[in-house]
Amino acid sequence: MVGLSTLVSRGDHRALAKAITVVEGGGEACRRLIHEIYPRTGRAFTVGVTGPTGTGKSTLVDKMIEEYRKRAQRVGVLAIDPSSAFTGGALLGDRIRMMDHSLEKGVFIRSMASRGDIGGLARAARNTVRVLDAAGMDIIIIETVGAGQAEVEVASAVDAVVVVLMPQLGDEVQAFKAGFGEIGDVFVVNKADLVNPSKTMYNIASGLKEKDGWRPPVLKTVALKGTGVPAVVDSLERFRKHLDDKDLREKRAQGRIEQELIEAAFSDFHRETVDRLKTRKEWTGIVNQVVKRQLDPETAASKLVKTISKLGD
Ligand SMILES: Nc1nc2c(ncn2[C@@H]2O[C@H](COP(=O)(O)OP(=O)(O)OP(=O)(O)O)[C@@H](O)[C@H]2O)c(=O)[nH]1
Ligand SMILES: [Mg+2]
Incomplete structure (x- = not known):
């Protein structure tokens, strides 16, 4: 019989779904699986997409998948649902919205409930990334909501963080000050069709600091239509190159592995x-x-x- 880890590395979607369930369960079965697949990981570029509720993260991720597919990249997505029961509807909407891609071989989408156990969630998320990585995904995107500890933890488990905001939410710049500014490598002001985003973009840009020779770009998008999404992917590619050129990937990995x-x-x-x-x-x-x-x-x-x-x- 062919083992689960072998099926995973062949990119078998059913095996992937099963492996992620194993990883979520933790314990000995998870340890064995990670032990087998870990030597085959490390190739994928991992991207966290975060920001306040309803700014258009899922819509943007959906369009990013499309853009990466055009560039012949295989994409794995992990959507981390807020534990709040209020979002039950939005959650279902997310699944349906992202479903368009889920039948395609080069795309795998999974959502995970946060259950309030932040440490357990971060651990399951990291191991899910490994499973997707071993399955040959070139790009792995994790969507999380908010700037709480879970997001910061997940953000510290990826190569690049995209923060999605929208213009003139009123307090978006405040939310931004409350922690998003620290974690973002690329900033996106979405819903640029509703309100002119210039002022918000300016406010965000003026609060950003250069980090390891990288000044985070602030971009505008209309995720609903896909406008500006290729530029987001371009920025991520540039950031990836920046990390590689400066040998920052290992350095950053060291901190998060510790x-x-x-x-x-x-x-x-x-x-x-x-x-x-x-x-x-x-x-x-x-x-x-x-x-x-x-x-x-x-x-x-x-x-x-x-x-x-x-x-x-
Ligand atoms: N006008 C406009 N609406 C948008 C745009 N992008 C997304 N939306 C809408 O904004 C709403 C929220 O979009 P989502 O993609 O679910 O936002 P989200 O950030 O993933 O939401 P949560 O995961 O619940 O935090 C939906 O009704 C989208 O159709 C945009 O560029 N312009
Ligand atoms: Mg969402």
Whole structure:
């Protein structure tokens, strides 16, 4: 029987969907899969697309897929849904809107629910990127909403970040100041058909700083019609070249691998330790003592640290 990882590297869509489910589930099955595919990753260019709700990210991603297909690139997309139930409708809309491409061999689209577990989500997202990378996708796009910790984490897991805003939202520049300015490599002011975007573009550009010799461009688009989208893709290609020319890709990867390993190791350590701790009689004893007020929680915690450090023996 042909293994899942082999099917993934052949770009088999059903195998891809299955592999991503494995990765989402985590644990031993995920570890085995990543172990097998990791040597075949590292080729894809990964792009995060983020910004406030409703600025047109999904519409833009859809048009970016089209543009990349014209350039004979294979594209994988991971849409991270906000956990909020209010967006159920928009979520479905996203799926339908992006569906146009999903039957095509060179495009694979998947969405993932954020479930409020940021660490787990970032880990699943990183591993999903690896699966798509091993499957031969040239470009991998991750769409996230907002400037919260999840976005910052996901943003730190990709090669390039596109921040999508729209003109005169009123507080878009404020939202921008609240964190988007730091994470973007390319800025897009979408819905340029509704309001003249010049002022917004100027405000954004004047707040940006050059980073490692790259000044993030500010572009305008009408994603609905595809206007300006080739220029977004051109900018991403230029940014990719900039990263390669200056050997920045490895340097940036180093930082995010460090972060990933620390998070993954501590998360696994935490889970395993809790499981083991709960099998010990000291655990029940200490809990009971605190319940009966024979022991205070602070002293109990320090006793547990000692118990935990002996677990490894
Ligand atoms: N007028 C105009 N409307 C647009 C444009 N791009 C997107 N829209 C519309 O804006 C709405 C939101 O677009 P989406 O692509 O779903 O936006 P999003 O940023 O992905 O939204 P969330 O994922 O919910 O944050 C939809 O009704 C789109 O049709 C544009 O360039 N011009
Ligand atoms: Mg969207």
